[in-house]
Amino acid sequence: MAxxxxxxxxxxxxxxxxxxxxxxNINLKIEEGEFVAIVGFTGSGKTTLINLIAGLxxxxxxxxxxxGKPIQGTSHERGIIFQNYSLxxxxxxxxxIAMAVKSVFNDWTTKQVEDHVxxxxxxxxxxxxxxxxxxxxxxxxxxxxxVARTLAxxxxxxxxxxxxxxxxxxxxxxLQEEILSIWSEDRRTALLITNDVDEGVFMADRVIPLRPxxxxxxxxxxxxxxxxxxxxxxxxxxxxxxxxxxxxxxxxMEIGMERTAGMEITHYELPDLAPRRFN
Amino acid sequence: xxxKIIKTVQFIGLGYLEPLIRLLVGEDLKKNGKKxxxxxxxxxxxxxxxxxxxxxxxxxLSNVESEIKIEKALKDQGSEAAKKLEACIAxxxxxxxxNSLPSPAMVYTAVGKLWDDHKIMTTKKQxxxxxxxxxxxxxxxxGQIEIVYTGRPSFVDQIMTSLKTVFAGFLLSIIIAVPTxxxxxxxxxxxxxxxxxxxxxxxxxxxxxxxxxxMIVKTLLTNxxxxxxxxxxxxxxxLCSMWATLVNTSVGVYSVDKDYINVAKVLQLGPFxxxxxxxxxxxxxxxxxxxxxxxxVAWMVLIAIExxxxxxxxxxxxxxxxxxxxxxSNSKIIVAMFVIGxxxxxxxxxxxxxxxxxxxxx
Numbered sequence: 001m002a003x004x005x006x007x008x009x010x011x012x013x014x015x016x017x018x019x020x021x022x023x024x025n026i027n028l029k030i031e032e033g034e035f036v037a038i039v040g041f042t043g044s045g046k047t048t049l050i051n052l053i054a055g056l057x058x059x060x061x062x063x064x065x066x067x068g069k070p071i072q073g074t075s076h077e078r079g080i081i082f083q084n085y086s087l088x089x090x091x092x093x094x095x096x097i098a099m100a101v102k103s104v105f106n107d108w109t110t111k112q113v114e115d116h117v118x119x120x121x122x123x124x125x126x127x128x129x130x131x132x133x134x135x136x137x138x139x140x141x142x143x144x145x146x147v148a149r150t151l152a153x154x155x156x157x158x159x160x161x162x163x164x165x166x167x168x169x170x171x172x173x174x175l176q177e178e179i180l181s182i183w184s185e186d187r188r189t190a191l192l193i194t195n196d197v198d199e200g201v202f203m204a205d206r207v208i209p210l211r212p213x214x215x216x217x218x219x220x221x222x223x224x225x226x227x228x229x230x231x232x233x234x235x236x237x238x239x240x241x242x243x244x245x246x247x248x249x250x251x252x253m254e255i256g257m258e259r260t261a262g263m264e265i266t267h268y269e270l271p272d273l274a275p276r277r278f279n
Numbered sequence: 280x281x282x283k284i285i286k287t288v289q290f291i292g293l294g295y296l297e298p299l300i301r302l303l304v305g306e307d308l309k310k311n312g313k314k315x316x317x318x319x320x321x322x323x324x325x326x327x328x329x330x331x332x333x334x335x336x337x338x339x340l341s342n343v344e345s346e347i348k349i350e351k352a353l354k355d356q357g358s359e360a361a362k363k364l365e366a367c368i369a370x371x372x373x374x375x376x377x378n379s380l381p382s383p384a385m386v387y388t389a390v391g392k393l394w395d396d397h398k399i400m401t402t403k404k405q406x407x408x409x410x411x412x413x414x415x416x417x418x419x420x421x422g423q424i425e426i427v428y429t430g431r432p433s434f435v436d437q438i439m440t441s442l443k444t445v446f447a448g449f450l451l452s453i454i455i456a457v458p459t460x461x462x463x464x465x466x467x468x469x470x471x472x473x474x475x476x477x478x479x480x481x482x483x484x485x486x487x488x489x490x491x492x493x494m495i496v497k498t499l500l501t502n503x504x505x506x507x508x509x510x511x512x513x514x515x516x517x518l519c520s521m522w523a524t525l526v527n528t529s530v531g532v533y534s535v536d537k538d539y540i541n542v543a544k545v546l547q548l549g550p551f552x553x554x555x556x557x558x559x560x561x562x563x564x565x566x567x568x569x570x571x572x573x574x575x576v577a578w579m580v581l582i583a584i585e586x587x588x589x590x591x592x593x594x595x596x597x598x599x600x601x602x603x604x605x606x607x608s609n610s611k612i613i614v615a616m617f618v619i620g621x622x623x624x625x626x627x628x629x630x631x632x633x634x635x636x637x638x639x640x641x
Contacts, residue, residue: 056541072545090560091640099556103546135640153546274293 002029002051002065002187004157009062012050014186022048024215026062030207037192037200038218040247041256047083047191048231049210050161053191056082066157079155083147085146087134093132095112097149103125104153119150123182129149140171144178157184158190165195172196174234178201178259184228201241202230207248211255219255224247281306290635292628295319300375330383337380344377372604373562381610386617389610397433406426434590434611438618441592444509445574445581445626448516452573456521457566462527464562465554470529483524485580489515489587508590515584527569531562562640567634578623593619 012021016182022045030036040046050126053064055074061135064071065076098117105113121130124144134142143163150158162174163179166187180203183190194200200207201224209219226235235241281304286297300312301307330584345368353361367375381389402636407428415425432440463477492515500507535558585594597615599607 054545056544062576074547076547080545082538082541084538086542087562088539088557090563100546103548133639 003032003034003064003067004028004030004191007063007065009052009059009064011045011052011057011059018215019263022096022216023052025217028218028271032189033187034206035192035204036184036206037194037204038210039194039197039200039207039252040216041252042195042214044210044212045214045216046195046210049160049216050080050159050191050193053157054078056080057268075151077156078159079150079153079157080159080161081143081146081150081163082166085134085142086166087145087149089134089140092131092133093119093126093145096134097121097152100149101152116152118149124178134135140175141165143167143175143188147175147179154187155161158188160190160192160194162193162195164199164231172199177232180229197245197252199257201245201248202232202235207244209221209248209252209255212259216246243279289458295322314519324363333383337382339378341377341382345377348375348377370453376606378604378606378609381607381613385607385610385611389607389614390577392607393408393434393611393614397435400430403430419620434596434615437591437596438622439594440590441581441594442622443517444513444585444590445577447509447513448520448577448581449574450515451517452521452524452577453570456524456569456573457528460525460566460569461554461559463525463529464532466563477522483519484589485515485519485583488519489584493588506590508588512581512584512588512592513597515588516577516581519584520573521557521579523572523576524566524569527572528562528566529562529571531565532558535561556602563638564634564640565627567630567638571630571634574598575623576624578619578626582619 006026009023010021011023012019014020025050028036038046038049044170048057052059053071055071055078066075071078081260088099089264091099094117095121101116102108103115103152105116108116118127118130121127124147126141127146129137129141134145137145143166160179164175167175176199190204192200192203197207200220205224206221207224208221211217211219224244226238226241281300282302285297286296288300291377294389295318298311298318301311302315324623345365348368349365350363352364365377368377407430411426418425462472489511493511496507496511496514538563539557543553548556582588582591582594584594585593589595591614597612599610600615
């Protein structure tokens with residue numbers, strides 16, 4: 001039995017004429033302790049997929065089983081890191097995390113909560129900014145807080161919805177390593193959604209492309225058999241890494257071409273103009 | 280120290296003083312001098328221009344009025360009376376001064392007069408209290424009613440009464456509008472059911488509110504010993520001004536960012552902590568904007584309500600001066616106008632500071 005299993009999941013938005021089927025027939029199995037990445041174009045229904053697994057929305061048809069039982073609503077067992085951080089702007093870094101910790105471990109003493117919160121703030125290297133408000137932080141620091149908030153809840157399944165999508169390449173690389181190092185402490189099951197193939201290959205055990213929506217389905221999966229801990233710089237010179245990455249990109253390009261081929265492209269006749277000489 | 284002062288003035292909305300402060304500590308004389316010159320001198324110039332326009336307009340009006348008066352005298356009483364009147368007006372005698380828009384100088388004199396009046400009345404009142412202190416103490420032990428001062432309130436006393444009324448009304452509107460707004464924002468059923476009440480009563484004029492409230496208060500408080508006019512006016516002020524807060528609160532609660540609601544869902548907060556930890560804090564900026572509008576509306580309608588309810592305060596001061604019609608009544612009304620405006624401005628600034636202190640910025 002798979003740890004989490006999606007069976008023929010469909011989800012559409014709107015009604016009647018405006019109805020668009022975002023996801024159709026999604027089948028996915030993730031084993032315990034696995035790190036799976038789903039890569040896809042923007043607008044291909046990635047966020048819908050992760051919101052379904054988190055329990056924020058319900059599928060129209062199909063089943064989502066978590067540890068063999070169909071999921072109902074959200075749960076502390078399934079933590080989610082949002083794409084847009086979703087930090088509460090009126091609370092400090094510390095209080096944002098503390099609120100999450102208190103909601104999960106409601107029988108802890110103040111000291112236990114305090115120690116736990118501080119240890120996670122330290123893990124994401126934000127001790128110096130613990131009492132700052134989110135607006136005083138940079139994008140990367142905000143995402144660190146969001147990561148710490150979710151991981152401090154000790155979820156059994158970590159869902160990441162393009163967590164690093166809005167960050168610059170350098171911050172992105174650093175945070176990928178940070179998330180991996182925290183994750184490797186207890187190797188919980190993780191599902192990462194991303195539009196960056198390199199990120200998926202670097203972080204995950206398995207990369208699954210999402211064929212773009214409407215009616216998005218999952219493509220063939222790619223096993224990543226690179227040993228952990230992975231090193232970003234060394235990886236760039238590794239042949240198998242390059243090969244896998246290129247395969248995935250090629251696949252995505254191909255389905256991207258299919259998508260554009262499906263659309264009608266209007267060609268405009270341009271007037272035949274030439275510069276004129278004045279002398 | 281310097282940055283602290285600058286931050287404080289910026290916080291209370293006096294940011295234009297920044298260059299002056301920088302200038303005073305001797306920082307970059309040329310640049311800050313220029314800035315201070317622009318940001319402080321030009322507003323002063325605009326005040327001067329305003330006073331100049333006011334002066335010319337009031338001159339014009341009094342000329343028009345004297346001409347009408349002289350012409351009327353000529354028609355009704357003959358040329359001799361007209362000449363006499365003309366001489367009288369030229370001499371600036373109070374008895375025949377045109378009673379039109381007062382000039383800035385007259386208003387300035389009225390300010391001094393009102394202040395002297397206030398000092399005289401305060402000493403009178405103090406004298407009265409001192410005089411009757413022992414008598415009242417004796418009456419109290421005998422179980423008799425104390426003798427209270429019933430003299431005319433001064434202008435400053437009227438301001439204080441008005442402030443008291445407006446705060447009572449404001450408090451009432453917070454107590455009614457914020458919880459109601461939260462409930463309406465949370466429940467679509469409630470919002471759609473009660474929307475008609477909000478839409479219909481929101482545009483009702485303060486005068487009508489006053490009449491409605493006095494109908495009710497008159498009946499309910501027949502045998503209760505309270506200042507009925509005060510109760511009527513503060514309740515009317517509250518009911519009149521609470522709508523902005525009610526609407527803003529319900530919209531703020533209703534339109535909480537979906538991300539925050541998702542956070543509440545993921546953290547599995549109960550309904551109570553969802554409201555108090557997520558929904559209320561995130562709608563605080565909207566609620567405070569509503570409260571600011573409410574306070575300024577309350578202050579604005581207060582004057583009209585006091586005027587009609589015969590309750591003491593600036594409104595009745597203005598009305599009494601208008602009825603009084605003495606030579607400096609018009610000037611006193613203008614003084615009251617400026618005082619009302621300045622206090623309204625200060626109340627708004629105070630609310631703005633509270634808003635900045637208590638709400639977040641993204």
